[in-house]
C-alpha cells in the first residue's frame with residue numbers, strides 16, 4: 001500500500017473515532033440532562049446547543065470517507081462492477097472522479113463558508129456563546145478526506161478492493 | 168421540462184453504473200441547480216447544505232435508537248427475547264417474521280422515524296430470522312416494511328410536519344394513524360403467512376412445548392422492562408421523544424452490564440455500526456436536499472398541481488393524480504422534502520375538493536411512506552441493506568409482495584374514509 | 597424597464613396568516629401595480645433554503661428576495677434582534693409601526709444594507725404569550741417551571757422569571773406539553789393553531805409581552821438598485837401598506853382565536869396590573885443583558901428608541 005494510502009486510512013480511522021466519541025457524548029449529555037433535572041430540577045443548560053451545533057454534525061459527517069472505504073454508501077447493483085474494455089475502465093474511473101469533483105466543490109464552498117465565520121468571529125448566543133466557525137469546520141474536513149479517498153481509489157482501485165475485503 | 172428529464176436521465180445513468188446513490192443525487196442536483204440558477208448560485212447551495220442537514224436535534228433519535236438495538240444485539244438480549252417469542256409462535260410457519268411485525272408495532276409507538284425503527288429491527292430481529300433459516304430476502308423485507316409503521320403509528324415526525332404545514336390537528340392526526348397502522352401490520356402478517364405457505368422462505372420451527380415456552384418467557388423481561396421504561400419516560404413527561412432514545416441506550420447498557428454479556432470490543436463495534444448507518448442516512452438526506460432544491464426551482468410540482476387545479480376533472484381523478492405524483496416523487500426523494508414541496512399546492516386543492524384534512528393527512532403519510540420502500544431511493548431498504556449486508560436488489564425484490572399489500576391498504580383507506588376518521592371522531596368529540 | 601421575475605424565498609407555509617395576509621398579498625399587489633413588470637416565483641415552506649439560510653441565499657443569488665426572520669440571523673444582524681426583547685410591544689400593530697420607523701433610516705436599516713440586501717418592509721408577530729396547564733401570573737408562579745423557549749433571549753426571559761428555559765424542536769413541542777415534559781411554552785398566539793398547542797394546554801395569557809418576532813422583506817441590493825425609481829417606490833409603499841395590514845389582521849385574528857379558545861373552555865386570562873408590573877420589572881434584566889452582549893454605541897440607543905416608539 002502506498003504511503004499516501006496509509007496516511008489516508010489512518011486519517012479516516014481517527015475521524016471515525018471522533019464520530020464515535022461524539023455519539024457517546026450525545027448519549028451521555030442527554031442522560032445527564034434528564035437525570036439532573038429529574039433529581040435536582042437543574043438541566044444541563046448547554047446540552048441542546050452542544051448536540052445540535054457540534055455533536056450531531058460531527059457524528060454524522062466525520063466518518064463519511066471511512067464509510068465509503070467500507071462500502072457503506074449504497075449503490076444499485078444491477079450491472080456488474082467491472083465492465084470489460086476501455087469503456088469499462090473509463091466508467092470505473094468516472095464513477096469515482098465525478099463524485100470527487102462534486103465533493104471537492106463541497107469542500108471548497110463549505111470551507112470558505114467556515115473560514116468566513118471564523119474570521120468574522122460569528123457566534124450563536126446561548127448560555128455561552130457558541131463559535132459557529134468551529135461547528136461548520138467538520139463539513140469541509142470530512143468532505144476533503146472523502147475527496148482524497150475517491151481520487152486515491154480511482155487511481156489505485158485494486159488497493160481499495162483489498163481494503164474492502166478485510167471487512 | 169426538457170432539462171428536468173435530462174437531469175433525471177443523468178441520475179439514472181449514474182445510478183445504473185453503480186455510483187453511490189447519495190453521490191449521484193448530490194451531483195445531478197448540483198448540475199440541475201446550475202441549469203436553473205447559473206453556476207455561482209449552484210455552488211453557493213453547497214456552502215451549508217451538509218451542515219444544515221446534519222445540525223438537527225430531531226435527528227439524534229436515529230443514531231441513538233440504532234445504538235440501543237446494536238447494544239442489545241451484541242449483548243445477546245435480543246436473541247434471547249426472540250427465542251422466547253419463537254417458543255410460542257415458532258411452530259407456525261412464518262411465526263418469527265410475524266413476531267418481528269409485532270415488535271415493529273411496539274417500537275413504532277416509541278419512535279417517530281421510519282429509518283431509526285428499520286435500523287433497530289435490522290440489527291436485532293434480522294439475525295434471528297436468518298439463524299432460523301429464513302431467506303435473507305424475506306427477513307430483510309420484513310424489517311424494511313415493518314419500519315414504515317413508525318410514521319403511521321403515533322408519535323410520527325411525518326404527521327407532525329404535515330400538521331404544521333397544513334394547520335391540521337396533530338392530536339387528531341395521531342389518533343387517526345392508529346387504525347391504519349394496525350391494518351398495515353395485519354396486512355404484513357397476512358403477506359408473510361402467504362409467503363410462508365407458498366414458498367420455503369419461512370420454515371417452521373420446533374414443535375410447541377408449553378413448559379419450554381413458559382421457561383423461555385423469562386428472557387422477554389429485560390426487553391419488556393426497557394420498552395416500558397422508554398415509553399414510560401415519554402408518556403410520563405420525563406423525556407421528549409428524541410431524548411427518550413438516549414434513555415434507551417442507557418437502559419440497554421444497564422441490562423447488558425447486569426447480565427455480563429457484552430465485551431468491550433463488541434461495545435466498540437456497536438458504536439461503530441451505529442455511526443456508519445447514521446453517516447449513510449445523513450449523506451442521503453443532505454444530497455437529496457440538493458436534489459429537492461433543484462426540483463423546487465424547476466417549479467415542476469407547481470405547474471403540475473396548477474394544471475390539475477385548472478382542468479375540469481372529477482375530484483376522484485384529481486386525488487388520483489395527486490397520489491400518483493406523490494408516489495413518483497417517493498421514488499427519488501426524502502419524505503419530508505416531498506411534503507414541503509407538494510403540500511403548499513396539494514393541500515389547498517384537496518380542501519377545495521372538500522376532502523377531510525385528517526383523512527387526507529393519513530392518506531398522504533401512507534403514500535410517502537410507500538416511497539421509503541420503492542427503488543431507486545427507498546431509504547428503508549437502504550438502511551436494511553447497510554445493517555444486514557443483504558444486496559439492495561434482493562431487498563427490493565423481497566419488498567414487492569408487501570408493496571402490493573401497501574397499495575391495497577392505501578386504496579382501502581381512500582375508498583373508506585370512515586376507517587381513518589372513526590377513532591378520532593369517537594375520542595375527540 | 598424589462599420584465600423581471602424575482603425568486604422569493606419564505607420559510608413560512610402558504611397557509612400561515614403571515615403568508616395569506618402579508619407575503620402573498622404584497623406579491624400580488626406589486627405584480628398588479630407594476631403591470632407585470634415585476635412578477636414573483638414564490639418558494640414557501642423552506643423549499644429554497646432553510647430558515648437560517650434565507651439571508652445567505654439572497655446574498656448568493658440563489659434567491660432574489662426573501663422574507664427573513666431577523667432573529668435567525670443574530671450573527672449578521674445583532675441590532676435587529678432588539679424586537680426579541682420582552683416587555684416592549686403590546687400588539688403586532690404597535691410593534692410593526694415601531695419597526696417600520698426603524699427600518700426607514702438608522703442603524704437597523706444600515707445593518708441590513710451592510711448584509712448586501714435592502715429592507716422593503718418589516719412587521720412583527722403579536723407579542724409572545726405564555727401557554728400552560730394552570731394560570732401563571734407573577735414571578736412566584738414561574739418558580740422552577742420547565743418553559744419551552746427558542747433562542748437565548750427567551751431562555752433568559754424564562755430564567756429572569758425564575759423558570760428554566762428548555763430548548764425543544766418545534767415539531768416536538770406538542771408531544772412534550774401533552775406528556776408534561778414542559779410546564780409552559782412561550783409562543784406567538786398566531787402560530788398556536790399551526791402547532792395545535794390549544795389542544796394540550798388549559799391556560800393562555802393574552803396581554804403579556806414575552807418578546808417579539810420580526811419579519812423583514814429583503815431584496816438583493818444590486819437587483820433592487822437596477823430597478824427604476826418608480827418601481828422601487830411602489831414596492832416600498834405597497835410594503836408599508838402590507839406591513840400595516842398584516843399586523844392588523846394578526847391582532848384581529850388573535851382576538852378571534854382568544855374568543856374561540858374561551859368558548860372551547862380554555863382559560864384565556866389577562867395579567868393584573870400588579871402582576872404585569874412585577875413581570876416587567878423582572879424582565880428589565882433581559883434588556884440589560886442584551887445591551888451588554890451586543891455592545892457598541894448603537895445597542896443602547898436602539899433599545900431606547902425602540903422603547904419610546906413602542907410605548908407611543
Ligand code: NA
Pocket residue numbers: 274275276277278279280316317318319320321322323
Ligand atoms: Na411512531
Ligand code: NA
Pocket residue numbers: 497498499500537538539540541542543544545546
Ligand atoms: Na422510494
